[in-house]
Amino acid sequence: MADKKHPTPMLDELEHGPWPSFVSGIKRLRDQHLDERVNGVANDLLGQLEHSYETRKGYWKGGTVSVYGYGGGIIPRFSEVGKQFPESKEFHTLRVQPPAGNHYSTDMLRQLADSWEKWGSGLVTFHGQTGNIMFIGATTENTQHFFDEINEYGFDLGGAGPCVRTAMSCVGSARCEQSCANEHKIHRKLVNNFTDDIHRPALPYKFKFKVSGCPNDCTNSIERADFAVIGTWRDAIKIDQDAFKEYVAVKGRQHVIDNIVTRCPSKCMSLRDDDSLEIDDRNCVKCMHCLNVVPKALSPGDDKGVTLLIGGKRTLKIGDLMGTVIIPFMKLETEEDYDRLVEIAEETIDFWADNGLEHERCGEMIERIGLVNFLEGIGVDVDPNMISHPRESSYVRMDGWDEEAEKWFKRKMEQRQAPASETV
Amino acid sequence: MAKKQMRQAIESGCPDGFQYMHPVMLKNFGQWKYHDHPRPGVLRHVGHSGDVVWTVKAGTQRILDVFTLRKLCDIGDRYADGHVRFTMRSNIEYMVADEAKVEPLINALETAGFVVGGTANSVAMISHTQGWLHCDIPGTDASGVVKAMMDELIDEFKNCNMPNRVHITTSCCQINCGGQGDIAINVQHTKPPKINHDLVANVCERPSVVARCPVAAIRPAQVNGKPSLEVDEKKCICCGACYPPCPPMQINDPEHSKLAIWVGGNHSNARSKPSFQKLVAGGVPNNPPRWPEATMIVKRILKVYKEDAKDWERINDWIDRIGWSRFFELTGLPFTKFHIDNWRGSRKSLNASTHIRF
Numbered sequence: 001m002a003d004k005k006h007p008t009p010m011l012d013e014l015e016h017g018p019w020p021s022f023v024s025g026i027k028r029l030r031d032q033h034l035d036e037r038v039n040g041v042a043n044d045l046l047g048q049l050e051h052s053y054e055t056r057k058g059y060w061k062g063g064t065v066s067v068y069g070y071g072g073g074i075i076p077r078f079s080e081v082g083k084q085f086p087e088s089k090e091f092h093t094l095r096v097q098p099p100a101g102n103h104y105s106t107d108m109l110r111q112l113a114d115s116w117e118k119w120g121s122g123l124v125t126f127h128g129q130t131g132n133i134m135f136i137g138a139t140t141e142n143t144q145h146f147f148d149e150i151n152e153y154g155f156d157l158g159g160a161g162p163c164v165r166t167a168m169s170c171v172g173s174a175r176c177e178q179s180c181a182n183e184h185k186i187h188r189k190l191v192n193n194f195t196d197d198i199h200r201p202a203l204p205y206k207f208k209f210k211v212s213g214c215p216n217d218c219t220n221s222i223e224r225a226d227f228a229v230i231g232t233w234r235d236a237i238k239i240d241q242d243a244f245k246e247y248v249a250v251k252g253r254q255h256v257i258d259n260i261v262t263r264c265p266s267k268c269m270s271l272r273d274d275d276s277l278e279i280d281d282r283n284c285v286k287c288m289h290c291l292n293v294v295p296k297a298l299s300p301g302d303d304k305g306v307t308l309l310i311g312g313k314r315t316l317k318i319g320d321l322m323g324t325v326i327i328p329f330m331k332l333e334t335e336e337d338y339d340r341l342v343e344i345a346e347e348t349i350d351f352w353a354d355n356g357l358e359h360e361r362c363g364e365m366i367e368r369i370g371l372v373n374f375l376e377g378i379g380v381d382v383d384p385n386m387i388s389h390p391r392e393s394s395y396v397r398m399d400g401w402d403e404e405a406e407k408w409f410k411r412k413m414e415q416r417q418a419p420a421s422e423t424v
Numbered sequence: 425m426a427k428k429q430m431r432q433a434i435e436s437g438c439p440d441g442f443q444y445m446h447p448v449m450l451k452n453f454g455q456w457k458y459h460d461h462p463r464p465g466v467l468r469h470v471g472h473s474g475d476v477v478w479t480v481k482a483g484t485q486r487i488l489d490v491f492t493l494r495k496l497c498d499i500g501d502r503y504a505d506g507h508v509r510f511t512m513r514s515n516i517e518y519m520v521a522d523e524a525k526v527e528p529l530i531n532a533l534e535t536a537g538f539v540v541g542g543t544a545n546s547v548a549m550i551s552h553t554q555g556w557l558h559c560d561i562p563g564t565d566a567s568g569v570v571k572a573m574m575d576e577l578i579d580e581f582k583n584c585n586m587p588n589r590v591h592i593t594t595s596c597c598q599i600n601c602g603g604q605g606d607i608a609i610n611v612q613h614t615k616p617p618k619i620n621h622d623l624v625a626n627v628c629e630r631p632s633v634v635a636r637c638p639v640a641a642i643r644p645a646q647v648n649g650k651p652s653l654e655v656d657e658k659k660c661i662c663c664g665a666c667y668p669p670c671p672p673m674q675i676n677d678p679e680h681s682k683l684a685i686w687v688g689g690n691h692s693n694a695r696s697k698p699s700f701q702k703l704v705a706g707g708v709p710n711n712p713p714r715w716p717e718a719t720m721i722v723k724r725i726l727k728v729y730k731e732d733a734k735d736w737e738r739i740n741d742w743i744d745r746i747g748w749s750r751f752f753e754l755t756g757l758p759f760t761k762f763h764i765d766n767w768r769g770s771r772k773s774l775n776a777s778t779h780i781r782f
Contacts, residue, residue, distance in 0.1 A: 017575030025489035056678035
């Protein structure tokens with residue numbers, strides 16, 4: 001037991017109410033854990049947090065902590081008020097990569113809990129915003145012990161600092177009928193190709209991969225990933241007309257018109273007089289809305305693949321950016337397909353490492369140099385699916401038009417001659 | 425003295441998830457046919473094989489102590505075949521193949537104090553950052569704001585009464601980890617950083633701090649005979665970007681660091697293309713321990729959205745239909761000069777038409 005419990009009148013207010021309380025959880029570590037070290041850490045953590053609540057300021061500062069052989073993966077935290085709260089004065093977070101898809105057996109979770117209470121604070125989050133398991137609160141010395149222990153049974157650190165970061169993928173094919181990809185395989189193929197770039201920060205800034213199995217984009221990859229991989233398909237939506245008619249019979253025609261037909265962004269559907277659904281698939285943009293409304297009747301087509309978007313990020317420095325399309329469609333069936341995906345990622349990171357400024361995200365570099373320069377840098381051809389509309393400004397130099405037009409015609413001819421599986 | 429032998433790391437990277445996956449999910453991987461939603465907090469997925477898997481989703485405090493983690497594991501062992509997964513928004517999910525296990529599982533979770541819900545058109549768990557508990561640059565707390573707010577929104581989490589799903593996010597600084605949300609509660613500083621000139625030269629790499637400023641308001645200066653930095657306070661947009669690389673440039677202020685509320689961020693491609701959130705309310709006090717002012721505004725927006733939006737409209741879809749003028753009218757929030765963007769590309773946010781709703 002801690003000798004003297006810090007009073008926490010403000011935090012105590014967060015023990016009321018029906019939602020589970022993290023304050024009660026930290027107090028359990030302070031009051032009920034059998035290890036006095038854990039009791040003391042929890043007590044001083046509560047004390048410092050209460051101090052933050054009183055003064056409305058944070059009291060952690062960064063530093064340099066890593067495990068042997070790595071340069072990142074740990075968020076160092078040293079207390080600025082460590083004299084008052086000595087037991088939690090070193091309170092580093094270990095970012096640990098979760099299994100793809102965030103699946104766990106309870107046995108594995110218990111093993112992680114056992115290791116963590118032995119070396120750390122006993123506080124953990126599944127998962128942080130990047131996607132890591134966040135083991136919150138260990139001393140500099142114990143980060144190494146904890147890492148050694150969990151590394152032996154299959155866990156490795158994620159990224160922190162200017163490096164490739166831990167990736168994230170949705171539940172996808174494991175449980176979702178909308179999935180058009182093997183998110184699990186894409187996730188591990190990509191991120192495990194860059195373990196060196198994860199563990200030894202040497203890039204301009206952070207670089208994130210996220211994988212969503214369909215355009216619902218449950219991992220927020222367009223808004224939050226430098227490299228977004230999103231499953232899609234290019235043939236017709238599969239319609240089970242009997243199931244659709246059943247839905248119309250239950251919900252009524254007006255509901256179907258208001259909630260499905262007129263909500264289609266490319267106006268490509270129509271409710272036939274016999275209550276079956278007609279879709280003009282050439283104009284379907286794969287937005288997912290109708291599939292979300294009637295998953296029992298509508299499914300993605302069979303010709304599945306992925307779309308790649310590059311450059312999503314949040315505010316710092318030039319404002320929020322969304323990722324934009326660089327590969328409208330690619331198949332992911334053979335090992336060669338996956339190798340090509342990894343190759344595009346490598347080309348992207350190499351080009352950005354060479355051309356990005358310090359602390360410049362990939363999307364910011366593209367904003368600065370223009371998409372075309374980036375595409376030329378990674379060896380990808382321009383495509384009208386990369387834009388919302390062509391240039392509006394006439395301030396442009398267009399010498400070399402004929403050569404560029406010729407490239408387009410040549411590419412089109414090659415595509416016509418190639419087997420269907422290779423065309424974009 | 426012999427050098428201590430250090431253990432070489434095994435650079436195994438991201439672990440294989442298949443080894444931990446529920447067997448029915450493993451067996452039907454990529455072969456799911458459809459799903460339905462028998463009740464809030466429960467999903468039922470049906471495979472082409474005829475196999476069925478039931479998922480029960482529950483909200484937790486997210487910052488888990490090992491006791492709570494083990495309690496979640498006990499429930500998983502007793503009621504859910506020993507497999508779990510976590511969602512993007514830090515909910516826990518239990519999968520069972522047998523319908524008879526669903527009710528006892530829900531009862532076990534609720535008895536233990538967890539909250540079953542968060543599916544379909546509910547208010548999902550608020551995704552949040554680290555805040556005062558662990559971040560080095562936070563203007564506010566994260567877990568506390570979320571706990572206080574989820575206490576008030578719990579019925580909307582447990583039920584599915586919204587026109588479409590609502591994702592709420594929080595962020596403890598202006599520049600970093602918080603995501604886009606249907607509603608976002610983010611720190612908004614209103615005063616330039618206060619500089620501790622005695623420390624700058626020792627702590628900060630001055631050129632990188634100068635380079636970090638989005639509006640080039642920082643320049644090197646000699647202050648009291650020491651190399652330091654100065655800020656053009658007229659230019660400064662108070663974003664706090666200089667604070668992480670240079671802690672002596674203190675941006676957080678107990679009074680002047682406020683909260684701002686943003687709406688209409690939507691990551692999905694469903695219906696409209698993904699959208700960024702837009703500012704709707706500023707000057708909200710950063711008021712621990714329960715942040716009542718922020719919660720009140722969020723509840724007001726949710727109430728109007730619930731009453732006025734049509735089925736399947738996310739908040740951005742709804743505002744696209746009714747227009748911003750009506751949004752401010754319905755919510756009673758003040759429209760100010762600060763709502764009009766003046767950042768890069770802001771002209772495209774102005775109304776260059778006579779499309780006006782009267």
